[in-house]
Amino acid sequence: MAIYRIGIDVGGTHTDAVLLDEQNEVLSETKASTTEDVATGIYNAMHKIIEEANVPREEIKFAMLGTTHCTNAIVERKRLNKIAVVRIGAPATLAVKPLIGVPEELREKLGKYVYIVRGGHEFDGREIVALDEHHLYKIAEEVKGEIDSVAITSVFSPVSQAHEQRASEIFREVLGENVAISLSAEIGSVGLLERENATILNASVVNVAKTAADGFINALKSEGIDAKVFFGQNDGTLMSVDYAVRYPIFTVACGPTNSLRGASYLSDLSDAIVVDVGGTTSDVGVLVQSFPRESSLAVEIGGARTNFRMPDLISIGLGGGTIIRISDEGSFTIGPDSVGYRLPEKSLIFGGDTLTTTDVVVALGKAELGDPSNVAHLDKALLEKVYYGMVELVEEAIDKMKTSADPVPVILVGGGSILLPGELKGASEVIRPQHSGVANAIGSAISQVSGQIEKIYVLDEIGREAAIELAKEQAKNEAVNAGANPDSLVIVDIEDVPLAYLPGNATRIRVKAAGELAADHKAVTI
Incomplete structure (x- = not known):
């Protein structure tokens, strides 16, 4: 049985779509007008390429979407989640409040529930002060029923995630599973205000990402297609629907990166x-x-x-x-x-x-x-x-x-x-x-699946070479779990940052692995 894949990229003007065969040859392509509800434009483009290629729908096994939904929502200040902003960093960070420097109209949308809690870490991993769990419980009760998404940022959480993780557990306990929680250590890098802003924006577009995912999946279902669904992300690779809904901010630049990946493929x-x-x-x-x-x-x-x-x-x-x-x-x-x-x-x-x-x-x-x-x-x-x-x-x-x-x-x-x-x-x-x-849609369709790992290793215990090899293996495992063929994996990025002030000659290692989609991957299908 042949295996076909659909690639769609939603831009501000056009929704581009392509249908590729197993050799990634273009069987059909189209540019349809982007519609206000987006889903209609996606459906129109998809229907056209499927009809034109005339391939059996049951043989379309992969569907990839690159979308500007989240970017547009942030820029237009529309369809944003009701969020709570929690910074763990008192008394060290009281002088500079969250959302400082953010445009006023965006601050009005996202700054209704803003809190600074005692806690956080020094740059060497030591606690500034103990986490104020009582305050966190009080905040959780206060915002219950008022918000549907929480952005949690702790001082130096890329060095120690302990306070963010505990805060997450408290909010989950009080607010339940249906409230989205964004942790800054999983989104940004060192640099409190910028990392906090990225986390706030991520928390604000969770519903937008869910709507986009549902629209894409429903469009596929209406065409009788049972395919594995992936979203494009900022680095030119793919991520699962679950991952996209958890980290929607990672999709904001996927349009241009899809075009770059498509350009590389088409020009060799x-x-x-x-x-x-x-x-x-x-x-x-x-x-x-x-x-x-x-x-x-x-x-x-x-x-x-x-x-x-x-x-x-x-x-x-x-x-x-x-x-x-x-x-x-x-x-x-x-x-x-x-x-x-x-x-x-x-x-x-x-x-x-x-x-x-x-x-x-x-x-x-x-x-x-x-x-x-x-x-x-x-x-x-x-x-x-x-x-x-x-x-x-x-x-x-x-x-x-x-x-x-x-x-x-x-x-x-x-x-x-x-x-x-x-x-x-x-x-x-x-x-x-x-x-x-339609290079952007092609870039979406031919993109690889990636896995990334970022951890702090104590080199006195393990040694630099062994630490890097361990991180490589973990990144490859992440990629395989996300749907990559293990035989096609390559390491596409390694970052090794020594943390001079941590004991034991510590270093932060970030590794990304990427590979082709595995045809037999047991991911959740629609």
């Missing part, structure tokens, strides 16, 4: 710069050994600074629907606003009244789309200057992402990639692979 390049041109923005990222390069800086999401693992990306306001404004004096501006999904009704080539970047490339004869006669009257010399400005925006972004002056391969993907020429400054070659318009 493991190291390159990828420019993903959508309807509103272009994301520029770097492939390192076929995976997105990770950011070493704090990343802002919806105006809140966070410090969990995110891809290193530059987003610029240039897409297929970007609005071009020309003054009476002949000067012009490029965006950053866009007509987005309304391109087929607003742009000049489709009979609309708004000059867009797509109109510019059609008027200059660089793309065939719509009705070119609608833009034939435009000043070609001025449009050439506009086009040069558009290309320059991308070339500057590419230059910022390079680590040396040497030219590097550049891969163009996304539906808006028709905007860009076959040569770019700083590029050794410009590649526009087949199926590049």
Whole structure:
């Protein structure tokens, strides 16, 4: 029996979908409009590719979804959970309150129940003070029935998780199993405020993730498909539905990372710069050994600074629907606003009244789309200057992402990639692979399953080499449990950070392993 897989990526403008065979060859692809309820757009795209490929539904065994649900909810301040924010860190952290520096409208949404409890640890693992369990019980009783999600952050919990774990047990005891609990040690790294923000945001979008998962699963069921379901995550690998609902914040950048992974697969390049041109923005990222390069800086999401693992990306306001404004004096501006999904009704080539970047490339004869006669009257010399400005925006972004002056391969993907020429400054070659318009959906479908382990080891007891090997084995086990084929596993990331102030020559080791999906994995199916 053949085994097929579906890959879907939900963007702000389009929902892209592909159906792949066992050799990861594209059997059918489509771009459907993203709908307000999202699930309808997913269903429409899925139905179209299945009908077009005409494969037996019982042979579709894997379904992968990359989605912007959680990002959009944070940015729009909509559909967020009712949360309690608990920081374990008094008296050491009373000077700086939780949600400091977060935009006011987001603070109003998430800051109704905020508490600071005595407890936390020093950087060497010693307790600052004992955990105030009585206060935690009191808080739990106070918020019972008022909230459905809890964000718990303790000082230096990446060194010692003991207080966060105990607080979690208390809230679970009082509030029951239906209230989601997010622990900062499982989400961010050292750096209290950024880790706390990441944990708060994670707690706020649990329901959004559940809705997205249910919508995807129901869309599959309505098509008569019984498949194993996975979500894309920020590092370009997959995670199970249960994991996605527990850590929804890990999905916020999966759209761009899916595009990078898809670009690597379609071009057969493991190291390159990828420019993903959508309807509103272009994301520029770097492939390192076929995976997105990770950011070493704090990343802002919806105006809140966070410090969990995110891809290193530059987003610029240039897409297929970007609005071009020309003054009476002949000067012009490029965006950053866009007509987005309304391109087929607003742009000049489709009979609309708004000059867009797509109109510019059609008027200059660089793309065939719509009705070119609608833009034939435009000043070609001025449009050439506009086009040069558009290309320059991308070339500057590419230059910022390079680590040396040497030219590097550049891969163009996304539906808006028709905007860009076959040569770019700083590029050794410009590649526009087949199926590049749905690279994000392909990246979702071909992604590997990963497992990650992060632990503190005392090297005086075990030794560095033995500690790293142990961490590798544990990461591989995590990946296998998540659905990876053990024969295909590779270690894709190792981080070894000595903790000089801990006794016994301690070090924190983080290892990630990734492998292909196992066809016979006994994961929970829908």
